[in-house]
Each structure stands twice: as structure tokens, then as C-alpha cells.
Amino acid sequence: MSKISDRLNRLSYSQTFVMSNKVREMKASGVDVISLTLGEPDFDVPQKIKQAAFDAINENYSHYSPVPGFLELRQAVADKLKRDNNLDYKPTQICVSNGAKQSIINVLAAIVNDGDEVILPAPYWVSYDEMVKLVGGTSVFIETSIDTDFKITAAQLEQAITPKTKALLYSSPCNPSGSFYTGEELEAIANVIAKYPDITIISDEIYEFINYDGEHVSIASFPQVYEQTAVINGMSKAFAMTGWRIGYSACPDWLAKACDKVQGQMTSGANTVAQRASITALKMDPQELQYMISEFHKRRDLVYGLMKEIKGFKCNLPKSAFYIFPDISYYLGKTLNGTEIKDADDFAMFLLENAHVGCVGGVSFGSPECIRFSYAASEEELTEAMTRIKNFLDQF
Numbered sequence: 001m002s003k004i005s006d007r008l009n010r011l012s013y014s015q016t017f018v019m020s021n022k023v024r025e026m027k028a029s030g031v032d033v034i035s036l037t038l039g040e041p042d043f044d045v046p047q048k049i050k051q052a053a054f055d056a057i058n059e060n061y062s063h064y065s066p067v068p069g070f071l072e073l074r075q076a077v078a079d080k081l082k083r084d085n086n087l088d089y090k091p092t093q094i095c096v097s098n099g100a101k102q103s104i105i106n107v108l109a110a111i112v113n114d115g116d117e118v119i120l121p122a123p124y125w126v127s128y129d130e131m132v133k134l135v136g137g138t139s140v141f142i143e144t145s146i147d148t149d150f151k152i153t154a155a156q157l158e159q160a161i162t163p164k165t166k167a168l169l170y171s172s173p174c175n176p177s178g179s180f181y182t183g184e185e186l187e188a189i190a191n192v193i194a195k196y197p198d199i200t201i202i203s204d205e206i207y208e209f210i211n212y213d214g215e216h217v218s219i220a221s222f223p224q225v226y227e228q229t230a231v232i233n234g235m236s237k238a239f240a241m242t243g244w245r246i247g248y249s250a251c252p253d254w255l256a257k258a259c260d261k262v263q264g265q266m267t268s269g270a271n272t273v274a275q276r277a278s279i280t281a282l283k284m285d286p287q288e289l290q291y292m293i294s295e296f297h298k299r300r301d302l303v304y305g306l307m308k309e310i311k312g313f314k315c316n317l318p319k320s321a322f323y324i325f326p327d328i329s330y331y332l333g334k335t336l337n338g339t340e341i342k343d344a345d346d347f348a349m350f351l352l353e354n355a356h357v358g359c360v361g362g363v364s365f366g367s368p369e370c371i372r373f374s375y376a377a378s379e380e381e382l383t384e385a386m387t388r389i390k391n392f393l394d395q396f
């Protein structure tokens with residue numbers, strides 16, 4: 001009998017970490033590897049935000065905060081949601097957590113009973129399926145492909161709904177595909193969900209600001225689903241604050257109270273110094289962050305241009321986030337240099353071992369025919385990585 005619980009045994013390790021650990025091992029043994037595996041901005045935290053953290057320490061923000069966060073921070077979140085998304089929330093509807101990841105699991109823990117279904121459009125962020133399992137739910141996947149820019153339609157969604165459906169969980173902008181849903185597409189999704197008042201939409205908008213080709217729309221801005229939507233966002237991606245661990249949810253009153261209850265028994269309020277610094281961050285004019293977005297935009301164009309030249313890679317221009325997600329089905333089922341390539345994870349490992357470039361296979365994102373590269377890396381690294389892959393694959 002396993003000492004580990006059945007609940008935990010159902011979970012997998014994240015493929016992102018499997019690949020980044022392998023990269024670390026190879027580097028330690030002297031191999032020159034370029035890693036494009038991890039999803040975090042390679043910028044420093046803006047100075048103003050750092051200063052606010054120093055001030056918070058000096059002002060002795062060293063005690064527990066309220067479970068859902070300092071009122072001033074929740075007000076700053078509400079103001080941000082009004083300013084950027086035209087959404088009306090009271091501070092009591094906001095719950096600040098240790099990252100968006102915790103915000104999502106708070107919501108899932110609050111609504112999912114054993115055996116309830118959560119719809120995940122594939123590809124999805126690796127943690128979603130594992131979080132659903134952790135709370136005793138079952139994921140129901142909706143397949144998409146590169147031909148539809150990895151987006152679902154309202155008709156597909158309608159078909160996936162059953163009497164057991166409790167939630168729809170997705171990210172827009174999307175990790176890993178880099179696609180985002182337009183206002184029109186979201187309205188069609190909202191119209192479907194509005195017919196089922198017991199279904200909650202969990203809308204992960206953590207990449208909101210990293211958007212090159214259009215306007216970010218939050219599905220909560222459609223009044224027919226406002227009462228059914230949990231908006232998830234946080235400081236990690238837009239402010240390069242991944243290690244500071246601050247995220248938040250904005251929910252209808254009943255769900256905000258439930259998130260507060262979950263978090264109160266699990267972790268209490270998030271780190272107080274990071275909370276204080278986040279007030280300053282959220283009050284910044286988004287224009288002040290534009291230098292990071294412009295840099296990602298340049299890299300997106302660079303990597304897309306180079307990737308189009310790689311044999312057997314089919315890719316769409318990603319419009320947001322900092323990932324590119326080529327379809328590599330050309331190589332599936334082939335044996336290359338004696339290695340059988342059954343799925344995208346095999347192919348990612350094959351590239352790492354032979355071309356010395358790290359990426360993540362799409363199996364755990366729900367797309368076994370794609371691989372994910374993060375372009376949160378320097379232009380030199382990106383150029384060198386794409387050149388290595390091109391030169392290596394040209395031989396097949």
C-alpha cells in the first residue's frame with residue numbers, strides 16, 4: 001500500500017520542471033544548452049516597486065494581513081479592474097493570494113465536488129488538470145488545433161457541457177499557444193455559459209498586458225456572466241514579479257467569501273511586504289511597462305521568422321504572452337537517429353539531447369503534436385537556439 005494518498009498519486013510532476021531539471025543536469029555536466037523552457041520574464045522588477053517593498057519593511061509591515069489582503073491593495077485591484085477592463089468590483093469581492101496559481105485553486109476548491117467536471121479547452125496551462133484532480137474533479141477536454149489558432153468555438157463548448165459540469169477554466173492570453181480570444185469570441189462563449197447558471201467561468205488573465213495584436217477583453221465584462229465569473233490575475237508576468245508571489249481573484253460575493261474561507265484555512269494572507277509593493281505596481285500607468293512588452297514583441301517577431309524556416313515546424317504567429325507553440329506532427333511516428341518519436345515530449349527530449357535546446361513537449365498541455373518555446377530570453381540566445389534546431393533538423 002502506498003503511504004502517499006490516492007489523491008496525490010493521481011497527480012503528475014510538471015513537464016516544464018522535468019525539462020528544466022534535465023537542462024540543469026546537462027549544464028552541470030558541461031553541455032552548452034540553451035533553455036527556452038520556463039515561463040517567466042527575464043526582466044528585473046521596476047525600481048519603484050522595489051522601493052515600495054523597502055519602505056514596507058521599514059514601516060514594519062511584518063504582521064499578518066487580513067486573509068484576502070490589505071484593504072488598500074484590494075481597492076487598488078478594484079481600481080485596476082475598472083481602469084483596464086471596465087469591470088466593477090468592490091474590495092470585498094477581491095481575494096489576494098500567493099500567486100494566481102493559488103487564486104485558481106481557491107476557486108476550484110470552493111466549487112468542485114468529487115466527480116464534478118471542469119471543462120479545459122486544450123491546449124491548457126499544465127497545472128489546470130492537476131489542480132482539478134487535486135480537488136477531486138474530472139477534467140473534460142475540448143480539442144483544438146493550429147488550424148483554429150488553438151481556440152474553441154461556442155458550439156464545441158455547448159457540446160462538452162453535461163449535468164456534472166461545474167466550471168470552464170482557460171487562459172486568455174493563452175499559455176502555451178500565445179493565442180487570445182477576441183471580444184466577439186468571448187461573447188459567444190458567455191452566451192452559452194449564461195444558459196447554465198450553475199457553471200462558473202474561471203478566466204485566467206495573467207498575461208493580459210503581454211498582448212501585441214489586439215485589445216484584451218475580460219469575459220466578466222459581459223453582464224450575462226458577471227455573476228458566474230472568477231477573474232484571475234496577478235503580478236508575476238506583467239511586473240516580472242514571479243518570485244514575489246502575489247495574485248488575485250475577483251468574484252461574485254458568494255464566491256469571494258468562499259475563497260476567503262479556503263485561504264483562511266490553508267495559507268492566510270499573502271506576504272505583507274509583497275502586498276504593499278503590489279499597491280505601487282498596480283497604480284503604475286501600464287505605459288511604464290511598455291518597454292518590456294516592446295522587447296517581447298521584437299523577440300516574438302524574431303523567433304517566428306526564424307521558426308518558419310525550420311523543416312517540419314508549422315506555427316501560427318502568437319499574438320500574446322511569450323510562448324510560441326509549433327505543431328511538429330511531421331516528425332511523429334518517425335525514427336530519427338535511432339530514436340522513436342511517439343509524441344511531442346519524445347521530440348522535445350530528442351531536441352534537447354541532440355540540438356542542445358530545451359523546450360517543453362505539449363503532452364501535458366493537452367497537445368501531443370506541439371512543443372512550447374518560451375521567448376523570454378535574449379535575442380542572441382533565441383537566434384542561436386533556432387539556428388541550432390534548423391541545422392540539426394535539416395538532415396532528416
Ligand SMILES: Cc1ncc(COP(=O)(O)O)c(C=O)c1O
Nearest residue numbers: 099100101125171175234236247
Ligand atoms: C496561465 C498561467 N496562469 C497562472 C500562472 C501562475 O502565476 P503565478 O506566478 O501568479 O502563480 C502561470 C505561470 O506560469 C500561467 O502561465
